[in-house]
Amino acid sequence: MPDIGNVEVIVPNFKIRLSGVTSTIIQLVPVQTRLGQKIATIGPGLPASLPALRWRDLLALWSPPAGKHHRVWHARRNIEMLPGLVMRDLLRMKLKLVFTSASQRKHSGWTKFLISKMDAVIATSAKTATYLERPSTVIMHGIDPERFSPPTDMALAKSTLGLDPTRHYAGCFGRVRHQKGTDLFVESMIRLLPDRPDWSAIIAGRAVGKHQAFEDGLRARVAAAGLSDRILFVGEHTNINDWYRTLDLFIAPQRWEGFGLTPLEAMATAVPVVATDVGAFSEQLQNRDGETGTLIAIDDLDGMTQAAARYMDDAPLRQTVGNAGRRNVLANFSIETEARSLGAIYSSLV
Known part of the structure; x- marks a missing residue:
């Protein structure tokens, strides 16, 4: 349990469900x-390993922490900006408010109002910054x-992970x-696998609530195509990094995305x-x-089918592009770089 007297940055998380x-x-x-x-967190839905306030x-x-004029309240949702605003402006607490936006859509009047009251705003991509009607700093996720x-x-x-080590997998x-x-x-x-008997596919993730019928429909479509043993729905996993290591090709087919990791x-x-060209994907792929x-x-x-076929049928291409992607992440998308950039924003405020 951190000592509040030493905490300079508070990160609220006011949503229980994982997002x-x-x-x-x-x-x-x-x-x-x-x-x-x-730094310390506050709110539900976070692991006990994180420093958390009561x-x-x-x-x-x-009262600000020793040697500082303010603390930072770093919000990422409307429901986290509002309490910060109440504490700073109504209760006169020694806070500076930071908001990170990942949204790529026009904001509601209420959201615009909240954003206008922040001391600093961070956009997770250049695209996101264009939807903000005030100056912001672009700090991409790492x-x-x-x-x-x-x-x-x-x-x-x-x-x-129980997969066939002799097969290739698209995920x-x-x-x-x-x-x-x-x-x-x-x-x-369904289009590609019948002609490529050494390939299978993995869908890792889960359908929640109203989306369960959507998943059920996909499973029925796969069964009708006779591919239930090759298009695998493996559910949600906390060790998702291990599942990436089983893949020979990854496809991100989103129709909309805020950022997308x-x-x-x-x-x-x-x-x-x-x-697909949504969220920050074009900026990630450079x-x-x-x-x-x-x-x-x-x-x-x-286009998706043709692009996937090209990689499936060309092992040297998969290796070349995969290695280039790794170099791109190391050079531009390290989480440590993101953390240092956030630290510079905090220091400028407190």
Whole structure:
């Protein structure tokens, strides 16, 4: 339990269900702590390993930490900006408010109002910054290139997870729903696998609530195609980095995305990527004529199928593009770089 008197940055998480924002917090805070940032979380849905404040610790926010004029309240959702605003402006607590936006859509009037009251705003991509009606700093998400790293023995990586070590696997990871384009991945595999008997496909992720019928429909489509033993729905896993190590190709078929980490996770694992032009995917792939992966249009099933076929049928290409993707992540998308950039914003405020 951290001493509130020493905490300079508070990261609220006011959503219980796991989401991309929650995952970002879980991955970033340990790195920020390791770098010496005096940071703590507050709220449900986070692992006990993270430094966490109690609700009553908020009563101490009228006094800044030693040697500082303010603390930072770093929000990533509307429901986290609002309490920060109340504490700073109504209760007169010694806070500076930071908001990170990953959204690539027009904001509601309420969200615009909240953002306008922040002391600093961070956009997770250049695209995102264009939707903000105020100055912002672009700090792109990074990942841990040690956690997401190529296997030393791919056959062993596959067999460890119960997969056939002699087969090639194409993967699509994330929530199973229409927005994520899981149906496009399934349809492309139904087209491609019959002519490629040494390939199979993995869908890692789960359908929640109203999306369960969508997954059920996909499973029925796979069964009707006679591919239930080759298009595998493996569910949600906390050791998703191990599943990336089983892949020979990764496809990110999203129809919409705020930022999206899966292409970075695949590239860090030296897996070639086919991704739709949504979220920050074009910025992640650097859009260098296919050097670090292939970008396709949204909802372009034919383009997805053709791009996947090209990689499936060319092992040297998979290796070349996979290695280039890993170098791209190491150079531009390290989570430590993200943490240091956030630390510079905090220091400028407190």
